[in-house]
Amino acid sequence: MxxxxxxxxxxxxxxxxxxxxxxxxxxxxxxxxxxxxxxxxxxxxxxxxxxxxxxxxxxxxxxxxxxxxxxxxxxxxxxxxxxxxxxxxxxxxxxxxxxxxxxxxxxxxxxxxxxxxxxxxxxxxxxxxxxxxxxxxxxxxxxxxxxxxxxxxxxxxxxxxxxxxxxxxxxxxxxxxxxxxxxxxxxxxxxxxxxxxxxxxxxxxxxxxxxxxxxxxxxxxxxxxxxxxxxxxxxxxxxxxxxxxxxxxxxxxxxxxxxxxxxxxxxxxxxxxxxxxxxxxxxxxxxxxxxxxxxxxxxxxxxxDPLPEQERFELSYRDFLQSPLQGHNPLFHIISDEFCTIEFSNYYLSFQPLMDNLEAQTYETFEKDSVKYIQYQRAIGNALVDRVPDEEASSLTTVLMVVGAGRGPLVRASLQAAEETGRKLKIYAVEKNPNAVVTLHSLVRLEGWEKTVTIVSCDMRCWDAPEKADILVSELLGSFGDNELSPECLDGAQRFLKQDGISIPSSYTSFIQPVTASKLHNDVIPCLCAQVSPLEAISFSSKCALALQVKSHKDVVHFETAYVVKVHSVARLAPCEPVFTFTHPNFSTKKSNQRYKKLRFEIPSDTGSAMVHGFAGYFDAMLYKDVHLGIEPSTATPNMFSCCASSSVCFVESYFDTGLQIPAWFAIFFPLRTPVCIRPGSPLEVHFWRCCGSTKVWYEWCVASPNPSPVHNSNGRSYWVGL
Amino acid sequence: MxxxxxxxxxxxxxxxxxxxxxxxxxxxxxxxxxxxxxxxxxxxxxxxxxxxxxxxxxxxxxxxxxxxxxxxxxxxxxxxxxxxxxxxxxxxxxxxxxxxxxxxxxxxxxxxxxxxxxxxxxxxxxxxxxxxxxxxxxxxxxxxxxxxxxxxxxxxxxxxxxxxxxxxxxxxxxxxxxxxxxxxxxxxxxxxxxxxxxxxxxxxxxxxxxxxxxxxxxxxxxxxxxxxxxxxxxxxxxxxxxxxxxxxxxxxxxxxxxxxxxxxxxxxxxxxxxxxxxxxxxxxxxxxxxxxxxxxxxxxxxxxDPLPEQERFELSYRDFLQSPLQGHNPLFHIISDEFCTIEFSNYYLSFQPLMDNLEAQTYETFEKDSVKYIQYQRAIGNALVDRVPDEEASSLTTVLMVVGAGRGPLVRASLQAAEETGRKLKIYAVEKNPNAVVTLHSLVRLEGWEKTVTIVSCDMRCWDAPEKADILVSELLGSFGDNELSPECLDGAQRFLKQDGISIPSSYTSFIQPVTASKLHNDVIPCLCAQVSPLEAISFSSKCALALQVKSHKDVVHFETAYVVKVHSVARLAPCEPVFTFTHPNFSTKKSNQRYKKLRFEIPSDTGSAMVHGFAGYFDAMLYKDVHLGIEPSTATPNMFSCCASSSVCFVESYFDTGLQIPAWFAIFFPLRTPVCIRPGSPLEVHFWRCCGSTKVWYEWCVASPNPSPVHNSNGRSYWVGL
Missing domain, CATH: 3.20.20.150 (Divalent-metal-dependent TIM barrel enzymes)
Incomplete structure (x- = not known):
């Protein structure tokens, strides 16, 4: 019953x-x-x-x-x-x-x-x-x-x-x-x-x-x-x-x-x-x-407590690994910046695998519900006020470029910020995807933004901008911050930005924490997400016969790939630590987007020993000054998700509550080929690298202590993002 | 120079x-x-x-x-x-x-x-x-x-x-x-x-x-x-x-x-x-x-010191993994007892992979040089004297059956023992391999043994013996003792043995010790020994391109197989421990050849930590009373090999000498899929099982401590010997 x-x-x-x-x-x-x-x-x-x-x-x-x-x-x-x-x-x-x-x-x-x-x-x-x-x-x-x-x-x-x-x-x-x-x-x-x-x-x-x-x-x-x-x-x-x-x-x-x-x-x-x-x-x-x-x-x-609508919608995504669509398979090798999508077998593989696979209506729900654009609007408003004093509000026009305008949410947020602050704005909305450009055009017409907004249907890398921007606005961040090549894209777009111009976001940092995640470990199998929709893939992945066959194959590639996943049945064993930080604009002469970070995690002494199947990854972005946006559990954007306790003692406890501790923006999961058992008093030492080659960017990672693991994804052999 | x-x-x-x-x-x-x-x-x-x-x-x-x-x-x-x-x-x-x-x-x-x-x-x-x-x-x-x-x-x-x-x-x-x-x-x-x-x-x-x-x-x-x-x-x-x-x-x-x-x-x-x-x-x-x-x-x-002739001959076999020929591949599934060989692609795959691949002359060298048959002769002599008092030496005739007579070395040893002890003997030499039977017949004719020796060209399992034996002599032992189904064969032959009859060997025990063996670990690749001769296989295995390809495949099967190998570049980390013992004849009503043994190895405190890539396996057999034959390093048959020091302190040291510590009879190597690091003070706990099904016999093994490994070769999925 x-x-x-x-x-x-x-x-x-x-x-x-x-x-x-x-x-x-x-x-x-x-x-x-x-x-x-x-x-x-x-x-x-x-x-x-x-x-x-x-x-x-x-x-x-x-x-x-x-x-x-x-x-x-x-x-x-x-x-x-x-x-x-x-x-x-x-x-x-x-x-x-x-x-x-x-x-x-x-x-x-x-x-x-x-x-x-x-x-x-x-x-x-x-x-x-x-x-x-x-x-x-x-x-x-x-x-x-x-x-x-x-x-x-x-x-x-x-x-x-x-x-x-x-x-x-x-x-x-x-x-x-x-x-x-x-x-x-x-x-x-x-x-x-x-x-x-x-x-x-x-x-x-x-x-x-x-x-x-x-x-x-x-x-x-x-x-x-x-x-x-x-x-x-x-x-x-x-x-x-x-x-x-x-x-x-x-x-x-x-x-x-x-x-x-x-x-x-x-x-x-x-x-x-x-x-x-x-x-x-x-x-x-x-x-x-x-x-x-x-x-x-x-x-x-x-x-x-009943689950809120968005959480209910995402129920079927809980602990379901989604293959990152870049670099995983040479066939799907795509140019992965905000401005490019490549058509492949009738699927547009863009940098937001989940959202692009959703139906239009769900897409719209996300756009409306999300507090993300409210944060952008606040950040843009603050930047406008800083840039243009009240006394010049009616005379000075700020040039703002939305890099990767998509269906226009950042254009709308910018216009609302300008209205709120009484600043004058000129917007270039740059978008490569021709389908999104169609939507943008009708949006501009419907809203009567023709005088303010110029739509540029162009690959940013080829665009000859007619003037320089005061403010460059983008939403190129992936679950792990820089994992969708935001640093490389913004470095490229920087030539359109004035020397004293503002980038929104101005910086972002990735975070990881070690997790027990036996389901994710067992599910690390070849993802065929590009050929089946996520919902089909769920029933597909439940076919344990296939899973067993694949597991016995011990395919290294799949254990050296990071996955986007709504983590639910995981134990978070220690608080997050920051990994890589990028700041924009970056005018240094010897800039490099390579990064190397050594991290140490201590597990609380009363936890006992635990198994680490991999690392949950998050990001936190400073949009402008104190306006931030992020999914790192201890600082996840307020009002959007209920916050987790950030103290090291009770971070696990909080997951027994039934509320909304899990941010709606999915996390990333870096698996370990062989799970590592850790004990209190023996810190877990982890190394993460962001490597840049001439044609691709990739991560490598390893455990150095208590027992060294192989370096995962050497030379990006299993998983990379194409430049 | x-x-x-x-x-x-x-x-x-x-x-x-x-x-x-x-x-x-x-x-x-x-x-x-x-x-x-x-x-x-x-x-x-x-x-x-x-x-x-x-x-x-x-x-x-x-x-x-x-x-x-x-x-x-x-x-x-x-x-x-x-x-x-x-x-x-x-x-x-x-x-x-x-x-x-x-x-x-x-x-x-x-x-x-x-x-x-x-x-x-x-x-x-x-x-x-x-x-x-x-x-x-x-x-x-x-x-x-x-x-x-x-x-x-x-x-x-x-x-x-x-x-x-x-x-x-x-x-x-x-x-x-x-x-x-x-x-x-x-x-x-x-x-x-x-x-x-x-x-x-x-x-x-x-x-x-x-x-x-x-x-x-x-x-x-x-x-x-x-x-x-x-x-x-x-x-x-x-x-x-x-x-x-x-x-x-x-x-x-x-x-x-x-x-x-x-x-x-x-x-x-x-x-x-x-x-x-x-x-x-x-x-x-x-x-x-x-x-x-x-x-x-x-x-x-x-x-x-110069190496002795036999050691020089075996130089090319050092650290060369030889695939056991039974059960490894369904195509090569053979009936593996002393009495049966099955022809496959012009190769006779019998239970002694190395010896059967040798040329006839080398085979003969082995037969002559080996002290093995001297030990057999001593054992048979002692058994004859125990069985027949001096006063009945001329009247009583002892019935001796050689089970798996091959080219006749045990027949010769038996006759020499009879001559030495002045006992009368009647020998049945049972052999299935028709080629070996040809050699046996000419041997009997050449030596004039016709009155004493009856050659039975027959599969022992179908043989209707005309009388019962006093003594049953066999050499069915593999490098790990029971690994070539000696227990099952001798249980079957026991119906020809008198209630008070003697089996030579009367018992045998297998031994293992943990070893560092990075070369063997890297060489665990698909062995194609049935299709190439061992010497060809050596150059074959040196093709590292293939090895790398196979290693990246991480084939579980090859890490769940035991290999015959002349171990040389290995570090023996602890003294051997006994694993399974079998005794013959065995008249118990509920006899089973299944075995289970839990073993603990302590590594000497001054060794430091060490890596265990697997286990070297040996055997020691009691032929009769105090006459033994074996390759377990601390008790290896005297005069045949120089003995290793058996004390736990200096067993490693002795391997720095350049003499003949390594027995001429090759060892067996049980690999670990993932090498295990051990530290002094944390004993290595290892479990070995000998499992018997209706059609096959196999081993399973695992490490339980310090960190549990997977149980290797579950259900004999990778490696077995067919019944």
Whole structure:
């Protein structure tokens, strides 16, 4: 019945809530009791009699005529019931790393029998019991074997959500259950069908430590009834920290499963009054004892803030890697400045892959909604006032050139700034794309701007400007600032700018931070975005058969490419650090747009160890003086996105909120070919280069410490932007 | 003129000795002085005036008409002189990781200019100066860019041979120059053209620490004149430890380069009496001051023990990976027991890839030389005496079956054992290979064994034996013991063995040890040994263009395959540990040939950190009671190979000797897809599995600690042996 309605747009898995059950060989009853009476959407049910041991069976019965004691066949429930409503729970007694060889062998046999049976039933997922000790190599080896030939089923490895800073238990190395998961997944080579089910217990680790899991493939959170508190009216409820955690999970498509016994003296009156909306026969004697817990989770779900329109629109872009369209493939090698687009197979590949792939209406929505042009307008207004004193406002005309005018938003912003400040303006709107020029012409006609605005349908590099500009306005920035060659373009356009002229933006800086991003890591596959639309590509990328094939190919090229992506299921492990800064205009004689930066990241001591799959990149631009525009989380443009806390301590925590921490302008993702594990106290040292050749610009990057990685993208062999 | 003659068989690079020179723009003189007067084979000479700085040049001369101040053009020396006698020394002032941006930029420009010039001259190698500080990322990034498009030239990174246990200098992280090299090569991704030139100084690190370098791609040892002592007669000589080190280098194809000034008051009489054997005009005033050092190195070289015949024969097999012929490729999938060979494309692919590819004469040499059959004879003799008391020697006849008789060596050993012990014998020689059976028949006829020996030309699995055996003799062991399915074969043959019968061998155990083996790591490429002979394959594998192409393909399959290899240039980082043991006969009811072993290796604390590229594997077999046969270095069969010291402290040291530490029976090499760096105090935990399916047997392996690796060869996907 799902947790409730949130306007119909929430299609994520987290709408559904499950319940963990004991072994029961009457599966039809188990299912109807938990679904109809309980209100749950699915059961996590043992598939095999827990008393079964292969070594005992063989002694009892010879000849192989025995039947394995499974909970129920595919005749007692229909295939669709099995696959929609049952997650298979693998026998919890299995221990593949036991010193006892018989137990070890029995465990391996049983594990394989149960997974094979679950595949036969077409279950969507099986829950694997937690490793029993610190060593899990044999368990991982066996699961890895299974994964090599598994159908589409997911395997959820159960991991208790535990991190003891002081205690090193026998069970968990360094007291941190993340280490156990990390070992297991490394042994299984980041297999995309291996994921995590977290056991949420009554005490929770630190927020930074919890934050790591958002970048891991967590599919389910199993909440134990003894983790619930009791409210004044006798009902179960959760602590504030638990609430925050669960809300964060629900916001990251993580399903909740209730486990345990009724622990709360819920008043019987309330129990009776709980209506059953499914309409099936419910015997009140069979009223499900865990219903109050489900009701509480549903309450949390329904209480979550609805997502704003833009965020809802972008839901399907969450964590979807978009290939940068320049340089990736020689066939698509394009001249990539604001003024140039090249036609290729009926697609205009310009420097804003996402926006150009959107339909016209969406384009318009973006243009209207965005606070970007308000910032430009403020910056232009301030520049006009600085340049022209009030007393000369009516006599002096400022020459402003919009470099890459597109459909005209910056022309409009400039005119509004002039009106606001009472300054006189002459505008040249330079645009190479002939389609955009058509739009520009009708815009000028419609708005009656003919006297003020001159449209120049020309490649800026060939344009013989009739006069020099006071102000040069451009929006050439990519997610990583300079990654769409704004420095090179503005250096070129500078010859039209007066010696004391102003460039808007006047400077910009790129930023990176290390992230855990297992989904992005697994999705680094050949992007065919130029041939399929982003939405098609989403379903395309979900075809795991292809992904597996490509992954096994270990294509270096795709791990040396930066991707535009709306990062959502990532853990941000340390605050951003600035990378490269460019300032305009730049009249220095020996100017170079090559850059080299060494960066150090410290991860907070209470985080524990974490896996770095790559770096999220952002930019911040100074448009003019104090007017800035940017997506760097700690300083993202106000009013446009809610700001993240910038302190190093709580930056992870803030991502458990369900608001709009993630800027609408997508980030960039620089992957690492081999993810790097970092530990508190051992800083992560990273080097980034911006290299310029005679025909192209590219980045190289590497990790130097704690363990050196290869230098990625040497000579721009995998990814570059053509000059 | 080379260091001298060692019977003409030493074709390695280490015969040639070089000298480091200062910048001199009279290259013809420099060359003739050092080669003709000095007796050196090559010079390591600066290519560029050390006063050159690009940033100064640009200020001085505009327009680009200036000529770079190189030492000499390709007209003053012939191309063959340049390439045969000059190693280019890159300007030692360059510092790509300086905080000074001008110096950094000048360094990058100069480095690229000099390498480009050296490529133009077709030099074989360039010597890169040591990194100036602990940080070398920008230097490595630039060298890595150069390596991407370099011709066949080698780049030798100069590294001082320093390891201070206490001092952590600014220059070298953790006081260990190996760390510097390790960072550099990781950043350059183990590029096969990047190697090491070690600066040998007057004080040497510990033997274990030195031992690491034998597995690294060291091409040259630069010995400074102030590392030499002065002997009683005033001549330069080296300490015992230095002598051992240099001898070890010479034995590993590492060239010596002399560097520095004359530091020793060599008597002038001796200098005059030093004859010049080149016969060219030598002015005595130009007598080379470093000649006494060269003479001493030549003395060390000539004093080295000559290699025994077998070792010389095997020289070309050193560090040459041979693909196991079973299971590697589905086309070559063969039934791999002693009794079966399958014809494929005119090649008999049997279980001893090396021996079967040898010519008949070599085969015979092996059969005669090997102490293996003496050990078998001893074992059979002891078994006969145990089985038949002296008083029944003339009445009781022992039934002995040779399983896989081949050309008959075990039949001969059995008959000799019977004669020696005065026991009566009846032999069944079972062999499937019809060609070998032909040889067997003529052998029996020639030797007059017709009454004792019955030849059975039959697949053992179909043979209906007329009686049961007292003793079952076989030689089914591979380099890793059970890797050629001896357990499965002997389990099958056991039905012919009496309940109290004896199997020779009675048990065998495999062993592994972690090794640094950069050459093997770089050579893990598709082996086409089934289509080319090993000797052809050697030249084949040297085609680095192919190797690079394949390496960039990162083919998982080849990194999940075990190779037969005569390991030579490897560093053995810890003593061997036993892996799997099999015992015969095995009458247990629930027998399984699956095995699982967890191993821990501690590296000696004075070694420092080291890189593990994989594991060298060996076996040891108990033939009968105390008669054993094996290649595990610490217990390798006496008289056959000189033994290695088995103590954990000096096992590396022993490899600096030039004797016969390396067993003639080749080892097996299990690679790691990604090499693992280990540090003293953090044990290396390794897991090995022997897995048995219905149609094949395979190994899986992984590292669990310090950092988990993927489980290699899951389900035998890359490498298996067919049943």
């Amino acid at each position: 799902a947790l409730g309605e949130r306007g119909g747009w929430d299609k994520s898995e987290s709408r559904y809530c499950g319940v963990e059950t004991d072994f029961n060989d009457d599966m039809p009853h188990l299912l109807s009791f938990n679904l109809s009476s309980g209100g749950f959407d699915f059961v996590v049910a043992s598939l095999m009699d827990p008393n079964y041991r292969p070594s005992l069976m063989e002694k009892d019965i010879g000849g192989g005529s025995h039947v394995l004691p499974f909970a129920g066949s595919d005749l007692v429930l229909s295939p669709s019931q099995w696959s929609s409503h049952v997650v298979g729970k693998i026998s919890s007694w299995i221990d593949l790393d036991s010193e006892d060889e018989i137990l070890r062998t029995d465990s391996e046999t049983t594990l394989k029998q149960e997974i094979s049976w679950a595949s036969h039933l077409s279950l969507q997922a099986c829950l694997l019991p937690s490793p029993k000790g610190a060593s899990c190599a044999n368990y991982a080896r066996c699961v890895n074997q299974i994964l090599q030939s598994l159908n589409n089923m997911q395997l959820w490895l159960r991991i208790p959500l535990v991190k003891n800073d002081d205690d090193t238990t026998d069970f968990i190395p360094s007291g941190d259950s993340w280490e156990l998961w990390n070992s297991f997944r490394l042994l299984c080579e980041h297999h995309s069908q291996l994921s995590v089910a977290l056991d949420v217990l009554s005490s929770l680790p630190s927020a930074n430590s919890l934050g790591r899991w958002l970048g891991e493939p967590v599919r389910a959170a199993i909440i134990h009834t003894d983790s619930f508190l009791t409210n004044a009216r006798g009902y179960p409820c959760l602590s504030r920290r638990h609430q925050k955690l669960i809300t964060g999970f629900l916001n990251h498509s993580i399903q909740v499963v209730i486990s345990g016994k009724l622990n709360h003296g819920v008043p019987s009156v309330s129990l009776d009054s709980a209506l059953d909306h499914t309409g099936t026969n419910v015997e009140s004697s069979q009223r499900h004892s865990l219903r109050p817990y489900l009701d509480y989770i549903a309450y949390l779900y329904q209480r979550m | 080379a260091l001298g003659e060692r019977g003409g068989w030493d074709k390695s690079e280490s015969r040639y000795c070089g000298v480091e020179t200062d910048f001199n723009d009279d290259m013809p003189h420099l060359l003739s002085f050092n080669l003709s007067s000095g007796g050196f084979d090559f010079v390591v000479a600066s290519l560029m005036d050390p006063n050159y700085r690009p940033s100064l040049m640009e200020k001085d001369i505009g327009g680009g008409s200036h000529v770079l101040p190189f030492a000499g053009s390709d007209l003053v020396l012939s191309p063959s002189q340049w390439s045969s006698h000059v190693v280019g020394k890159i300007s030692s002032w360059i510092d790509l990781d300086s905080e000074d941006e001008i110096l950094r930029t000048d360094s990058e420009t100069t480095l690229k200019q000099e390498i480009s010039w050296a490529s133009h001259l077709s030099l074989q190698a360039c010597l890169l100066p040591s990194p100036k500080g602990a940080s070398c990322a920008n230097y490595a990034r630039c060298v890595n860019q150069i390596l991407q498009s370099l011709n066949n030239m080698q780049l030798w990174l100069r590294i001082p041979l320093v390891k201070n246990d206490d001092d952590t200098t600014d220059f070298i992280p953790s006081g260990d120059s190996w760390e510097l090299w390790n960072s550099f090569r990781l950043l350059c991704e183990h590029h096969s053209q990047l190697s090491v030139a070690l600066d040998v100084l007057s004080s040497l690190p510990s033997a274990n620490s030195l031992g690491r370098w034998l597995g690294e791609p060291v091409r040259a040892a630069i010995i400074h004149t102030d590392s030499f002592l002065t002997n009683a007669r005033g001549y330069p000589c080296l300490s015992r430890r230095h002598q051992k080190l240099i001898t070890g280098f010479l034995n590993h194809s590492i060239q010596v380069v002399i560097s520095g000034k004359l530091n020793h008051g060599v008597p002038s009489v001796s200098l005059d009496s030093a004859l010049d054997h080149t016969g060219t005009n030598v002015e005595s005033s130009q007598r080379h001051s470093l000649r006494p050092y060269l003479d001493y190195i030549a003395y060390l070289y000539q004093r080295m």
